[in-house]
Amino acid sequence: MKSSFKLHSPEASGGPMARRTVIHSAVAAALACSVPAAFAQSGKKRVTLNSVLPFDETTWTRLLEKGPRPAAYIFTTTYCSTCPDAFEKMLAFVMATRKMVELVVVLMDVQGARALEHARHYVGATRLYTFNGFESAIRQSVDPAWPNVTPYIVLLGRDGSIQRSIGAPEESMLKKWLP
Amino acid sequence: MHHRKKGLLSAFWAMVLGAAVLSCAVAVRAQHSEHTTAPPGVAAVPPPAVAAVKPAMRKPRPQLGTGLAFAPDGSLWLVGVNAQGRLYLQTATAQPGESGWQWGPQRLLDTTTDPVSADGENRPKLLFGPKGVVLIAYTQPLEKSSTGYVRMLRSTDAGQTFSAPYTVHTDRQIITHRFESLAFDGRGVLHAVWIDKRDLEAAPRIGNKSSYRGAAIYRNTSSDGGATFGPDVKVADHSCECCRIALAQGADGQLRAMWRHVFVPNVRDHAVAILGPGTASTEIVRATFDEWRVDGCPHHGPALTASDDGFHAVWFGIRQEGEDKVAGIRYARLRPDGSPHAETLQRIPDARAERPDVLAIGQRVAVVWRSTDGMTSKLMTWLSIDGGRTFRSQVLDHVDGDNDYPRLVRDDRRMVVVWRNAVEVKIHEIKF
Numbered sequence: 039m040k041s042s043f044k045l046h047s048p049e050a051s052g053g054p055m056a057r058r059t060v061i062h063s064a065v066a067a068a069l070a071c072s073v074p075a076a077f078a079q080s081g082k083k084r085v086t087l088n089s090v091l092p093f094d095e096t097t098w099t100r101l102l103e104k105g106p107r108p109a110a111y112i113f114t115t116t117y118c119s120t121c122p123d124a125f126e127k128m129l130a131f132v133m134a135t136r137k138m139v140e141l142v143v144v145l146m147d148v149q150g151a152r153a154l155e156h157a158r159h160y161v162g163a164t165r166l167y168t169f170n171g172f173e174s175a176i177r178q179s180v181d182p183a184w185p186n187v188t189p190y191i192v193l194l195g196r197d198g199s200i201q202r203s204i205g206a207p208e209e210s211m212l213k214k215w216l217p
Numbered sequence: 218m219h220h221r222k223k224g225l226l227s228a229f230w231a232m233v234l235g236a237a238v239l240s241c242a243v244a245v246r247a248q249h250s251e252h253t254t255a256p257p258g259v260a261a262v263p264p265p266a267v268a269a270v271k272p273a274m275r276k277p278r279p280q281l282g283t284g285l286a287f288a289p290d291g292s293l294w295l296v297g298v299n300a301q302g303r304l305y306l307q308t309a310t311a312q313p314g315e316s317g318w319q320w321g322p323q324r325l326l327d328t329t330t331d332p333v334s335a336d337g338e339n340r341p342k343l344l345f346g347p348k349g350v351v352l353i354a355y356t357q358p359l360e361k362s363s364t365g366y367v368r369m370l371r372s373t374d375a376g377q378t379f380s381a382p383y384t385v386h387t388d389r390q391i392i393t394h395r396f397e398s399l400a401f402d403g404r405g406v407l408h409a410v411w412i413d414k415r416d417l418e419a420a421p422r423i424g425n426k427s428s429y430r431g432a433a434i435y436r437n438t439s440s441d442g443g444a445t446f447g448p449d450v451k452v453a454d455h456s457c458e459c460c461r462i463a464l465a466q467g468a469d470g471q472l473r474a475m476w477r478h479v480f481v482p483n484v485r486d487h488a489v490a491i492l493g494p495g496t497a498s499t500e501i502v503r504a505t506f507d508e509w510r511v512d513g514c515p516h517h518g519p520a521l522t523a524s525d526d527g528f529h530a531v532w533f534g535i536r537q538e539g540e541d542k543v544a545g546i547r548y549a550r551l552r553p554d555g556s557p558h559a560e561t562l563q564r565i566p567d568a569r570a571e572r573p574d575v576l577a578i579g580q581r582v583a584v585v586w587r588s589t590d591g592m593t594s595k596l597m598t599w600l601s602i603d604g605g606r607t608f609r610s611q612v613l614d615h616v617d618g619d620n621d622y623p624r625l626v627r628d629d630r631r632m633v634v635v636w637r638n639a640v641e642v643k644i645h646e647i648k649f
Contacts, residue, residue, distance in 0.1 A: 095592075117363055117459040118514040123426070147336075149277060156362065172618050173278065174571075174589040185533065185544040186571065188514050204535075205513040 087157045093144055093167035095179045107198065108216060109140035112160075113180070113190040115147045121189040122159040124206035128191070129162045131212045139216065140164050146173060146188070280333075281621035281637045282340025284353070287628035289345060293318065294376070295635070295642060296326075296343045296353050298335035304328050304355065306376070309644060318633075318644040328382050331357040331368055334395070337572060337622045338461045338516055344399050346407065350442040351376040354385065354409070356395045363459075367397040367411050371443050385409050386437060387449045392418050393432060396518075398462045403470020407439040408492050409446065410462050410474050416454060431479035432458040436492060450496045453488060455479045461518030465528060467491075467553055475504060475521045475530060475555070485509050487519050487532055489555025502555035507534035507547070520575045524582075527552045529605055531565075531573040531584055546570040546586055550605055565599060566610065572622035576632055580604040581649045585613075585623040585634045592617050596636050602649050613645050 101111075110128055114121035125143065132139045143160045144167040145153045153168045160166070169176050177184055181202060184190055193201040193215040201211050283297040293309040305323040312319050334356040335341055341355040351372040356365040367386055370379040386394050386409075393414035401407050413435040420429035434452040439445060457477035466472050471491050478488035480503070487505040505519075519532035528551040535544045545568065550561040565573070565586065573586040584599040596614040601607060614636060621637040625647070632647040 115514065115516065117516060119363070119458050120512045120514055123512065147278065169278075172592055174594065175592045178589065178591060183544070183568070185535070186515075186517065187511070187535075188516070205511045 086161050087143075087163055087166040088154060089166070090145075090150065090153050091165060091167045092170035093176065094169075094171045095175050097167070097176075098180045102194070102198075102200075105194070106140040107194055108137070108196045109142060109194045110215070111142045111144055111192045111194070112163075113144045113146060113177075113188055113192075114160075115145065115188050116152070116156050117147070118188040120205070124189040124191065125160050125163070127206045128212075132216070135216050137216055142167065145169070146177070278336075279619050279639050280335035281619060281639070282335040282337050283621060283624065283635070283637050283642070284341045284343035285624050285626045285635050286343045286345055287626060288376070291628065291630065293626065293633065293635070293644065294343055294345075294351075296341045297637065297642075298333050298341070299323065299325075302332060304333050304341065304353075306353075307642075320642065326353065326370060326379060328355075328357075328368070328370070331355075331382055334358050334365065338459060338518055339396050340621075342397065342399050344401070344407075346401055346442045347405055348442065349373055349375040351379075352399060352407070352443050353379065354397050354399050356397060357382075359391050361391050363393055363395075364391050365393060365395040367394050367409065369443060373442075385446055386411070386413075386435070387446075388413070388415055390415060390418065393458070394435075396459065396461055398464045398474070400464040400466065400472055402466060402472045402492070402494075404494070405440075405442075406494060407443050408436055408464070408472050409439070410434060410436040410452065410464065410492070412456055412458065412462070412476075413449075413451075414458075416451070429455075430481075430483075431455045434462065434474065434476055434490075436474070438495070448496060450498070452490050452492070452499070453478070453501045456488075457485055457515065459514060459516050463519045463521035463530075464492075465521040465523050467523055467528070468525075469553070473521065473528065473555060475519050477515065477518060477532075478503075483510050483512050485511055485513075485515060486534065487530075489521075489528075489551065491554070504530060504551055504555045504557055505532055505534060505547070505549070506557070506559075507536040509535045511535070517571070520573055521551075522576045522582075524550060524577055524604060525579065526550075527558075528555070529575050529577055529582055530557075531575045531586075533571065533573070544568075546573045548575070548584060548599075548605070548608075561605065563608075567597060570597065574623060574625045574634075576625035576627050577605075578627060578632060581632075582608075583625060583632060583634070583647045583649075584608070585625055587620065587623055587636075594620050596623050596634065596645070598634070598647065600647070600649055614643060 112125050141163050142165045143163045146169045149168045187204050191203045280298045285295050295307045299305050304326045307323050309318040309320045339356050344352045353370040357368045358365045366384045368382040369385050372379045394411050397411040412432050414432045416433045417427045417429040420427045433454050434456045435449050436452050437446045437449050460477040463475040473489050475489045488501045489504045490499050490501045517533040521530050530551050531548050535542050546565040548563045550558045567588050569588045570586045575584045582601040582605045586597050588595045588597050595612050598611045599608045616638045619639045623634050623636045625634050634645050636643050
């Protein structure tokens with residue numbers, strides 16, 4: 039897919055090869071958009087999210103059933119000083135693999151403008167959710183055994199496999215997630 | 218004709234490419250901003266299908282953290298924040314017989330322009346002192362994330378009137394001075410202790426990160442009931458950054474502080490220090506040995522209370538038990554210096570226990586916590602009448618939805634547990 043974005047030379051335009059390249063480019067561009075995942079974020083220019091989505095007691099089940107794969111969900115709080123480092127580790131791994139991956143940040147303690155303000159710590163994320171409801175109930179809908187420690191990271195594999203980590207995942211988990 | 222067909226085809230493919238690129242640009246623009254400062258409010262972005270089932274209500278999380286203390290007349294005082302973010306005081310009086318407690322009206326306190334932090338780990342504090350002194354402390358969050366000042370309101374007429382707020386510490390950098398705790402020692406000296414990041418800020422940086430591990434514990438003292446304070450003194454380097462600090466007075470009249478520490482390299486166990494008079498530094502003693510290694514944020518501080526021969530402590534941690542790493546609330550008795558009696562270690566028999574508190578009167582020991590299952594939270598007690606050797610558990614109450622941590626309060630006559638939810642504040646007598 040990466041080769042589809044190569045610039046074609048002026049002298050080649052108009053020929054059969056050029057038409058194929060244009061077709062491939064169009065399809066690739068459409069695909070990149072249809073997966074709102076990280077293609078736009080995996081280039082050199084990373085940007086800050088400017089919208090938030092609500093995450094309530096029912097969201098996790100829907101994400102597991104219908105959400106994108108592979109995906110990483112980084113549950114964090116505004117007071118979590120170790121969370122940005124864990125996110126950076128995740129992002130670096132994803133970028134090194136050159137795979138299209140959903141990299142989601144879920145803020146648990148603030149909503150709205152305060153959440154957007156905090157998004158600057160997670161430049162490169164593809165989506166930003168915020169808890170909307172009773173924190174303990176939402177947390178337990180994700181994992182009944184999660185003891186409210188952040189960062190709490192869930193790696194959802196392409197095959198639906200789930201790995202969970204308190205703190206940054208170990209390299210072996212990441213390799214298993216994106217083989 | 219051939220040329221016209223070729224031209225039409227080229228135009229068609231150009232349109233396809235253009236449409237694709239345009240739609241991509243729109244989609245990317247909708248979700249991201251190239252500015253590091255986000256616009257105020259929530260952008261109207263079409264949410265992905267998985268999140269679009271419900272409209273976003275974005276109800277702010279209620280600030281239910283409270284401070285509690287018994288007044289000299291036996292009434293129970295509460296300081297908290299109302300739905301509008303205003304600090305208020307409320308008093309409950311015991312009713313005759315088994316009628317329970319009756320709350321009086323809320324009384325708003327003037328904090329000038331200060332916002333007040335009132336979540337569970339960083340709640341307002343309330344303290345009665347000698348000669349009619351009543352102290353209220355809180356963290357004033359500053360504009361920069363995770364920064365704050367420790368502020369105080371002081372009354373010298375038994376709480377009828379309060380001073381304007383003033384800052385407790387000398388340092389005025391826009392950094393963390395938060396998670397304060399207050400207590401008087403046996404000589405009547407007031408101690409303020411808080412989490413402070415001045416050393417983190419001053420430490421050399423590696424890349425864009427500080428080389429300093431965690432934060433620090435600082436304190437100062439006041440010999441005039443909080444009217445003035447001495448210099449800021451460091452208690453310990455390398456505390457965890459956002460867990461409450463527990464204070465308790467020992468049999469020797471000296472205060473102990475217990476906090477979650479970051480031992481080398483990233484072990485988040487607990488430490489205890491004796492808070493002596495003046496500015497003397499003290500050694501810290503390791504109080505727990507869960508050996509929980511994590512680059513994470515538990516946001517779950519300990520609780521501490523005096524026993525006949527040391528202290529009772531409860532805390533949250535993850536510990537290797539056999540083949541498994543087991544998260545839980547654990548209890549142990551500590552020696553006067555803060556080191557643990559290893560044989561007294563017990564895990565509270567509730568996998569969903571969180572936010573514990575502990576208090577003792579002689580051989581009677583109460584541990585309380587909340588246990589949440591979905592939307593329902595239970596208020597649990599664990600009671601001992603033999604100084605913490607054996608316990609029996611009991612469910613005291615339950616509530617649906619948001620609630621604060623349960624808080625134990627005692628005076629010479631009684632012990633109660635206070636539990637605030639989004640609707641009311643309930644008081645339960647602890648009966649051993």
